[in-house]
Amino acid sequence: MKKPLYVSLANAIKNNISKHQYQTMKLPDERTLAEEFAVSRSSIKRAIQLLADQGIIFKKQGSGNFINPLFLRNKTALDYTGDNVGLTTSIVTNGKQQQIEVLNLDVVKPDAAIKENLFLTADDFVYSFKRLRKLDEVPILIEQSYIPVKVFPQLSKKLLEHSLFNYLEDQENTIINRAYLDVTTEPSSVEDQDLLHLKTTEPVGIMAGIFFVDDGTPFEYSSMRLHYRYLNFSTFVNLGK
Amino acid sequence: MKKPLYVSLANAIKNNISKHQYQTMKLPDERTLAEEFAVSRSSIKRAIQLLADQGIIFKKQGSGNFINPLFLRNKTALDYTGDNVGLTTSIVTNGKQQQIEVLNLDVVKPDAAIKENLFLTADDFVYSFKRLRKLDEVPILIEQSYIPVKVFPQLSKKLLEHSLFNYLEDQENTIINRAYLDVTTEPSSVEDQDLLHLKTTEPVGIMAGIFFVDDGTPFEYSSMRLHYRYLNFSTFVNLGK
DNA sequence: CAGTGGTCTAGACCACCAA
DNA sequence: TGGTGGTCTAGACCACTGT
Numbered sequence: 267m268k269k270p271l272y273v274s275l276a277n278a279i280k281n282n283i284s285k286h287q288y289q290t291m292k293l294p295d296e297r298t299l300a301e302e303f304a305v306s307r308s309s310i311k312r313a314i315q316l317l318a319d320q321g322i323i324f325k326k327q328g329s330g331n332f333i334n335p336l337f338l339r340n341k342t343a344l345d346y347t348g349d350n351v352g353l354t355t356s357i358v359t360n361g362k363q364q365q366i367e368v369l370n371l372d373v374v375k376p377d378a379a380i381k382e383n384l385f386l387t388a389d390d391f392v393y394s395f396k397r398l399r400k401l402d403e404v405p406i407l408i409e410q411s412y413i414p415v416k417v418f419p420q421l422s423k424k425l426l427e428h429s430l431f432n433y434l435e436d437q438e439n440t441i442i443n444r445a446y447l448d449v450t451t452e453p454s455s456v457e458d459q460d461l462l463h464l465k466t467t468e469p470v471g472i473m474a475g476i477f478f479v480d481d482g483t484p485f486e487y488s489s490m491r492l493h494y495r496y497l498n499f500s501t502f503v504n505l506g507k
Numbered sequence: 508m509k510k511p512l513y514v515s516l517a518n519a520i521k522n523n524i525s526k527h528q529y530q531t532m533k534l535p536d537e538r539t540l541a542e543e544f545a546v547s548r549s550s551i552k553r554a555i556q557l558l559a560d561q562g563i564i565f566k567k568q569g570s571g572n573f574i575n576p577l578f579l580r581n582k583t584a585l586d587y588t589g590d591n592v593g594l595t596t597s598i599v600t601n602g603k604q605q606q607i608e609v610l611n612l613d614v615v616k617p618d619a620a621i622k623e624n625l626f627l628t629a630d631d632f633v634y635s636f637k638r639l640r641k642l643d644e645v646p647i648l649i650e651q652s653y654i655p656v657k658v659f660p661q662l663s664k665k666l667l668e669h670s671l672f673n674y675l676e677d678q679e680n681t682i683i684n685r686a687y688l689d690v691t692t693e694p695s696s697v698e699d700q701d702l703l704h705l706k707t708t709e710p711v712g713i714m715a716g717i718f719f720v721d722d723g724t725p726f727e728y729s730s731m732r733l734h735y736r737y738l739n740f741s742t743f744v745n746l747g748k
Numbered sequence: 749c750a751g752t753g754g755t756c757t758a759g760a761c762c763a764c765c766a767a
Numbered sequence: 768t769g770g771t772g773g774t775c776t777a778g779a780c781c782a783c784t785g786t
Contacts, residue, residue, distance in 0.1 A: 328783035332723035469710030569764035
């Protein structure tokens with residue numbers, strides 16, 4: 267589990283920025299940095315690319331690399347770790363305890379939309395299940411999911427009572443680490459209001475999408491209806507090079 | 508405006524995928540591709556990295572590069588062009604005509620939050636303005652924005668009647684191409700219901716954030732309240748390498 | 749024009765995966 | 768253990784920015 271050089275370099279540069287090592291909002295140029303750290307310019311470039319992907323710095327060809335002022339002010343919002351891709355999509359948990367209530371589990375014939383989303387042929391069956399997630403016993407999210415029987419036949423109600431993805435990673439050596447997600451919002455339905463304790467005027471946020479195993483196999487189609495206070499989606503949009 | 512080699516390579520590979528040139532969900536290995544296209548392996552690697560960033564393929568060390576089945580089925584959702592960063596954040600326009608109505612424009616002393624978001628000192632004034640945007644005369648979003656007077660003193664009501672960012676790019680050679688955005692949802696206020704023609708049970712989507720010039724200068728803080736049908740945020744989450 | 753980031757190569761060697 | 772992707776180097780040359 268050795269970290270690549272460029273990750274260490276990126277961390278070193280990040281530290282220097284945090285400690286206001288650089289007097290201006292501009293980093294030293296890449297050739298100078300390469301000399302200072304005694305590495306090739308390519309490695310510096312890779313490190314800087316990483317920082318740019320994380321929104322910590324902005325690159326501007328011909329002019330230099332610039333520190334994102336947001337990073338200086340509010341490090342936590344940008345302090346990514348490990349494999350993060352520069353996008354934070356999260357249910358605001360604040361370290362509270364999570365509970366899962368399994369509302370139902372069935373095997374059904376998928377309708378056309380589900381079939382298309384999971385790339386199934388006519389004969390495939392899917393598990394269909396609904397779960398209610400809570401934080402410190404406060405309900406925050408209704409999840410309706412579909413998983414093809416053939417990709418995970420051993421699914422059971424017992425397994426659903428805890429995080430499926432953690433189980434897969436720990437017990438089955440299968441990592442679900444890609445997803446295509448669609449975020450929208452809608453007025454709450456009667457069921458939403460009931461389960462999530464919402465007033466009629468209060469909406470739900472919806473996150474729906476396909477989750478993939480890392481070799482591209484579609485694993486699950488899921489539609490999550492969130493209590494509106496728990497939908498929060500932060501991201502950098504970075505159209506610069 | 509010559510395209511780099513790796514962009515052309517990425518397009519070529521993308522075309523081959525679209526034309527089902529590769530029989531399986533797996534791409535040929537990088538060394539083979541390098542030979543076929545008669546370029547260095549580094550260039551192939553860069554091209555494949557680009558496709559991975561766009562969510563078109565998944566990489567898996569030690570195993571190979573895999574085609575995202577979503578790309579084969581629904582090319583448009585993934586068919587990024589040019590400088591796109593793998594994130595589609597858009598108001599669904601469908602080619603309709605956009606109108607802008609300027610509701611007000613003032614110069615004010617910023618409150619603490621605005622000051623913090625725009626990195627201002629005590630003495631700085633800001634322009635505060637509210638605009639209503641419509642598509643084919645249907646109102647879809649209310650925008651409340653703040654721009655420091657010192658970074659764009661020539662702001663006027665006339666300028667606000669059209670896209671400010673386009674004006675900056677065309678006339679001032681200033682490009683706003685980075686943003687930190689926060690997406691949430693809320694019940695609609697009375698003003699929302701009035702301006703956006705919403706029922707009391709219908710919510711607004713909120714996109715709020717800071718927009719940066721590409722050298723890192725914070726340019727604008729903006730909070731946009733969208734008619735809920737027009738909030739749609741699609742993205743790939745890719746935690747694989 | 750000087751400064752600075754972007755692209756590209758050729759090749760060595762490392763790390764992970766599946767059989 | 769062979770196949771395949773990941774990291775890294777050293778250096779040439781290109782492209783953009785601002786004075």
